[in-house]
Amino acid sequence: MSAVGTRSFHRVHVITWCGVDVSRHVRMSSISKREQLFEFQTMMDSDLSEVIAEQQEEMHSLELEEQQKMRENMKVELLPLMTSDDLASMSELTEDTLLSELSQRYDVEQIYTYVGDIVVAVNPFKSMKIYGDETCNLYQNVQQRSRLPPHIYSTGDHMYRSMRTSSADQVCVISGESGAGKTESAKLLVKQVLHVSRSIHPELQAQILKVNPLLEALGNARTIMNNNSSRFGKFLKLHFNANAAVTGASIAHYLLEKSRVVTQNEGERNFHIFYLMFAGLTPEEKVKYELHEPSDYKYLFNPNIGSTKITNREQNQMKIFFKEVTDAMKVVGFDDEDYTNIFNLLAAILHLGQLNISSDRNGQAEFTNKDVLMLVSQLLSLEPAELAKALTIQVTVTRGETILKPNTVEQSSEFRNSLAKFLYGHLFAWVVKSLNLMLSPSVLSAAAAQLLHESDTFRGTDICILDIFGFENFKVNSFEQFCINVANEQLQYYFNQHIFRWEQEEYTKEGISAPGTFTFADNKPIIELFFAKPMGMFNLLDDETKFPRSSAKTLVDKFNEHCDKNPHYVKSKQQKEPSFSVKHYAGPVSYNCDSFLNKNRDALSDGVLSCIKTSKNDLIQAIVTDTDTEREKTNPQILLDCESPTQAMRKNRIVSNMLRGNRSRYRRSTRNGAPGSGLPSIVDKPTLSRKNSLAKKQSSTLLTVDARPHGLLLPGDGGGGPLERTKSKRAAIKASLRKRPARVIKKVSPTIGFYFKSSLASLMEKMLISVPHFIRCVKPNSLLVPDSFDDKLVTQQLRYTGVLETTRIRQLGYPTRLDFITFMERYRCLQPFSSLLQEDEDTINDSDTCAALLDSLGIKDYAVGNTKIFLRYHHNEILFNLVDRQEKSARALQKVVRGFLARRYFRQALINM
Secondary structure, rough: OOOOOOEEEEEEEEOOOEEEOOOOOOOOOOOOOOHHHHHHHOOHHHHHHHHHHHHHHHHHHHHHHEEEEEEEOOOOOOOOOOOOHHHHHOOOOHHHHHHHHHHHHHHHOOOOOEEEOOEEEEEEOOOOOOHHHHHHHOOOOOOOOOHHOOOOOHHHHHHHHHHHHHHOOOEEEEOOOOOOHHOOOOOHHHHHHHHHHHOOOHHHHHHHHHHHHHHHHHHHOOOOOOOOEEEEEEEEEEEEEOOOOEEEEEEEEEEEOHHOOOOOOOOOEEEEHHHHHHHHHHHHHHHHOOOOOOHOOOOOOOOOOOOOOOOOOHHHHHHHHHHHHHHHHHHOOOOHHHHEEEEEEEEHHHOOOOOEEOOOOOEEEEEEEHHOOOEEEOOOOOOOHHHHHHHHEEEEEOOEEEEEOOOOHHHHHHHHHHHHHHHHHHHHHHHHHHHHHOHHHHHHHHHHHHHHOOOOOOOOOEEEEEEEEOOOOOOEEHHHHHHHHHHHHHHHHHHHHHHHHHHHHHHHHHHHOOOOOOOOOHHHHHHHHOOOOOHHHHHHHHHOOOOOOHHHHHHHHHHHHHHHOOOOOEOOOOOOOOEEEEEOOOEEEEOOOOOOHHHHHHOOOOHHHHHHHOOOOHHHHHHHHHHHHHHHHOOOOOOOOOHHHHHHHHHHHHHOOOOHOOHHHHHHOOOOOOOOOOOOOOOOOOOOEEEEEEHHHHHHOOOOOOOHHHOOOOOOOOOOOOOOOOOOHHHHHHHHHHHOOOOOOOOOOHHHHHHHHHHHHHHHHHHHHHHHHHEEOOOOOOOOOOOOOOHHHHHHHHHHHHHHHHHHHHHHOOEEEEEEHHHHHHHHHHHOOHHHHOOOOOOOOOOOHHHHHHHHHHOOEEEEOOOEEEEEEOOOHHHHHHHHHHHHHHHHHHHHHHHHHHHHHHHHHHOOO
16 A cells, blocks of 8 residues: 555546547446436536646646757758748749749748648759758648748658558659659658658657668669669658557659669669679678679670769768668668679679680671670579570570571670670669568567557558659650650649549539649550550550561551651651650650560570579579569469450459458449559550461460359458358369369460559559549759759749649649548547537538538538538638647646546545544
């Protein structure tokens, strides 16, 4: 027993402030809401009220003192507030006024500007002291956004609060042309989201942040438009538990530019990691890998096009960068063996390019530098004779007979380059896969896992950030630029649909008068040019790729024949080279088709792949295993009455979702267009031409089984799911699949175009089920220098991204649309006390109740539809601040009341002793 005078707290009463329940006594069994409210009011006697008032005044003064002390200690170099911080609040909206405001803000180094809830970021091309931890604290849980200058950290804080409020996945789309600052913006956004949240694993946040240097080294390169250009697309998911704590992360990557490994355009470089090796490896390691200078390697320096020279300043920066990369590898979880294997493979790729190939008297290819062949074989743990044979002899199997055909010099060079691209591409994929395993919530400690699943109502949410390559237009644009610009075209379409079309359709559906007439550049016809069936450009490209005698000329001829009617396709006036042009949303781009077919095939010969499989190197073995797994995924063994691999993937996904009980997602996946959306389909069956030869070839890649979706047990599903099937039915289906003879024909490797369409469809599906946020990055000049604002270049970007129309619709429109039930569930706690007493169960969630709540809060200029309440973009901030204030009051009330009741209970217990 405690001594007399000791303050003791006992859990006697529990008071909550959530939804409609304001107070609940632990001994209450079943009483009405009205009685609960009256009892709560009666319990607040004068003595208790005085205690509450004193406690609240004390807490308020302490909060003010702590905030003032925090701000005095902060040394944050933030600019003063400006009248143009939010372009949507401007009275005059023209293209000239927007350009003028952005230019004036850029002159005073205010690079961020709001357009309602959208952020426009102008790349400063220099370091700025506005991204420290102090600034992160300043933009954490911001109650009123207008009190602070615009900042990308505000978006991170808003995404996190939106996730906590709505319990819905969030996605941020960072867009802009190459060199606009998307990669840096993505890193800053991740930093802020991790800062405002908390992690259940002490080292998890550091691991996630360390992912960036590693992926930049392997996936970024210098181009003529950007010194640190992303040559792949990255979709980062931050996973949160029910308590809004970070539990892990995962990364999806798209379309790595593997051709850069073997060749680069004039003024450009290979991936960063190759140059970092020469700057950061120790002399002993360089001797081990037999590395000399970057200029000695053909994959890094091409005298015919004048590769860029590395300056002393760059050399020092590369040393620092290499140290960041190696530190990141250690923090994330790569061990010494992984470190050695990675750089061993990178060195092997460089030495592959040094293999000199010439022809003997019979015209057969042979290697003239046997020492390099020995070195490459040693680094790859292969037999030199086997590697030489795989690269100089082509093996084909026809009707059970093996035919060996010597390669020409050109063919062997192509085999060598294909091997280099294969190794690097799969090394990158292996690194990403390893990062996902290390950052997965499944590898957390037992205590963390217990915290993660501490509630029966656990539902994890994600904050996703898309950092993808920007729009590109070089002197010579090839297959990579074609895919990159198509991806940007799809993202622009997604932006247009979300900001303009879907919002206008919602007004009509809900019976609300549109706040204004908005026009925007609809790029749907361009999307159809690429993905329409059966004559979309990607289908035509895949069709032509299947034929061995096809050429760049036949491909262009096919484009001209089938795409000429689309106003966005332009035939080339030059007959000397095979090319065409496309009028993209960002401007016309001319594409050279010389390497389209080879890059689309991107096939490694069976002989070379078989040789690589004999390697004794653990990393190469892992790469080969992943390759086989990907082939199995791409060519599923069970085909449900499909005409193409794409339809098989789509139906397998639908059935998989059904097995997991996700019926709502099943319904979305069966709509027309892209899975789960109203977007035009970007994945469909390929072109049926030349007597349906392509359809026959692609369908022949699969095992065809007559099985129905409800009776299918997919590989990897483990039989899970709520479908009403008995074990005997499952066993019967499995047995029938084993006994039934399958029709197996020669496999055809999927093309890069097929992978690209599939990954883009998957990306859009992920984005469409999340609440979107947008950051528009703007490139101020093409010289990549600070303090230079090119009006013409910026105007062009503002036009094709639709910033002016976006500003207008954010100024006049209703971006937030909540159905009545969701609105009341989220904001019912803001109702006046008298309204709670007079509530009727029949009208608790109707339009009049929602309108009355908003009116009582002094919120005007909203709209009420048939089933939803429509709010302006700034209403969200007002409502969130009111709820946050209410929650703080509830916590203070709980603290005071619990303490008061515990003390009274304890005093009564002492009296009764």
